[in-house]
Amino acid sequence: MSQQTETTDGAGVAESGNDTLTVTDNRTGQTYEIEITDGTVRAMDFRQIKVSEDDFGLMTYDPAFTNTASCRSAITYIDGDKGILEYRGYPIEQLAEQSTYLEVAYLLIHGELPTSEQLDQWTHDITIHTFVHENVKEFVGGFRHDAHPMGMLLGSVGALSTFYPDANEIKDPDNRMIQTIRLIAKMPTLAAFAYRHTQGQPYVYPDNDLKYPGNFLNMMYKMTELKYEPDPRLERALDILFILHADHEQNCSTNAVRAVGSSQVDPYSATAAGVAALYGPLHGGANEAVLRMLKRIEKKENIRDFMQGVKDGNERLMGFGHRVYKNYDPRAKIIKKATDDVFEVTGVNPLLEIALELEKIALEDDYFVSRKLYPNVDFYSGLIYEALGLPVSMFPVMFAIPRTSGWIAQWLEMVEDKEQKIARPRQIYTGDRTRDYVPLDQRG
Ligand code: CMC
Numbered sequence: 001m002s003q004q005t006e007t008t009d010g011a012g013v014a015e016s017g018n019d020t021l022t023v024t025d026n027r028t029g030q031t032y033e034i035e036i037t038d039g040t041v042r043a044m045d046f047r048q049i050k051v052s053e054d055d056f057g058l059m060t061y062d063p064a065f066t067n068t069a070s071c072r073s074a075i076t077y078i079d080g081d082k083g084i085l086e087y088r089g090y091p092i093e094q095l096a097e098q099s100t101y102l103e104v105a106y107l108l109i110h111g112e113l114p115t116s117e118q119l120d121q122w123t124h125d126i127t128i129h130t131f132v133h134e135n136v137k138e139f140v141g142g143f144r145h146d147a148h149p150m151g152m153l154l155g156s157v158g159a160l161s162t163f164y165p166d167a168n169e170i171k172d173p174d175n176r177m178i179q180t181i182r183l184i185a186k187m188p189t190l191a192a193f194a195y196r197h198t199q200g201q202p203y204v205y206p207d208n209d210l211k212y213p214g215n216f217l218n219m220m221y222k223m224t225e226l227k228y229e230p231d232p233r234l235e236r237a238l239d240i241l242f243i244l245h246a247d248h249e250q251n252c253s254t255n256a257v258r259a260v261g262s263s264q265v266d267p268y269s270a271t272a273a274g275v276a277a278l279y280g281p282l283h284g285g286a287n288e289a290v291l292r293m294l295k296r297i298e299k300k301e302n303i304r305d306f307m308q309g310v311k312d313g314n315e316r317l318m319g320f321g322h323r324v325y326k327n328y329d330p331r332a333k334i335i336k337k338a339t340d341d342v343f344e345v346t347g348v349n350p351l352l353e354i355a356l357e358l359e360k361i362a363l364e365d366d367y368f369v370s371r372k373l374y375p376n377v378d379f380y381s382g383l384i385y386e387a388l389g390l391p392v393s394m395f396p397v398m399f400a401i402p403r404t405s406g407w408i409a410q411w412l413e414m415v416e417d418k419e420q421k422i423a424r425p426r427q428i429y430t431g432d433r434t435r436d437y438v439p440l441d442q443r444g
Helices: 043-048 092-098 101-110 116-127 134-141 149-163 173-199 212-221 232-245 252-261 267-279 286-297 300-311 330-346 350-364 366-370 378-387 392-416
Strands: 020-025 030-037 076-079 084-087
Touching (some): 030 043, 084 092, 084 330, 092 232, 092 330, 101 116, 101 212, 101 232, 101 392, 116 173, 116 212, 134 149, 134 173, 149 173, 149 392, 173 212, 173 267, 173 392, 212 232, 232 330, 232 378, 232 392, 252 267, 267 392, 286 300, 286 350, 300 350, 330 378, 350 366, 350 378, 378 392
Antiparallel strands (some): 020 030, 076 084
């Protein structure tokens, strides 16, 4: 708790220990001592700072939450300066190398790596929930032929709440877990149905003999063959992409899931909010922009001119820079390696040469070095998606499938967090006050 002190000169700091902040309100001369916990002060502790009894109290103003922690979380750790990303304390590099997406989803949800029996059970539970109600096919079929697959995913995942009305019993842990399993299991099915709709192709049912990424490839690409057999290299590359995208702490879509979920709505509706946030070009759409940029550069000879334009401020080098990472995005390194495996199967995409050259130049150029601009996760992922034959409109969908486990892990954490309430920020009101209504015939 914070406390008001008698002093007005900040002398209270040394006496009361170092884990406090002494603030003097120059409007009143009053000094306050605010507790610092985990490198953070509580915004509510500032409310006691008032100029008079009827003053509402001091608020903090932080549009876009650039310096506000909205929760305590034990799921994902990022050190942007050092380029560190860990899920539940496990470095992303080790998970990408040795784990699978389903195991990582278990880790995010449960907090620990599963034992072999737990993993078998989890895999079984997810696998047997991959089918969706037949009516889903009908409403996906109702979208226009050129509907954006992300819009279809947004609508269909929200609609799942109507198939599972008991999902609003969010206080029941067993109920939460069954919805968690359903969401992780059905997301690839909804995504593949959306894709097949855009292609005018029949929907493919899940194949429960296949692993999670292999089944997704099956639902996307199976044509007349009796049994779809995914190429293990593509399956593994996809699994790695899924691992890398599974969670990224309080990003825009996760914040949306938490904010909407804080109203105690069911998790399908909260996940739809996450999909909606990810739909935006500043979040899930940057890999598409990278691909368009590489296509526009067209050949290596054009790179110098393009880079000059970037340095002159005419445009940005897409896939470079990050709000949090001021070092090489650890996910970009891993994806770069995965591109080699994919291109071994699909043949090298000539755009890769341009991407490699751009990266080489940027990493040596003072403009990028001095601004700490390094490749981010999106620099290479679009190339892989394109090699898999995906249209750019599917790129954010490919992001949403694995991010579902992160969204739900964060939602579960929030539901159990006694400190959380309905998310409801304050505002600084800038409009007019208490005006008399003017009848229509008297307005100028
Ligand atoms: N190309 C050229 N210059 C850049 C770039 C870039 N990609 N990114 C930042 N800068 C410059 C910017 O012009 C500014 O320079 P100056 O100080 O001279 O004005 C400086 O670097 C700082 O930029 P900023 O806009 O203040 O940085 P930010 O943290 O607000 O932006 C960003 C982060 C990711 C929006 C930005 O780096 C960017 O637009 N990158 C390209 C788009 C992109 O790749 N987005 C994917 C992000 S990763 C996705 C995810 O994790 O979900």
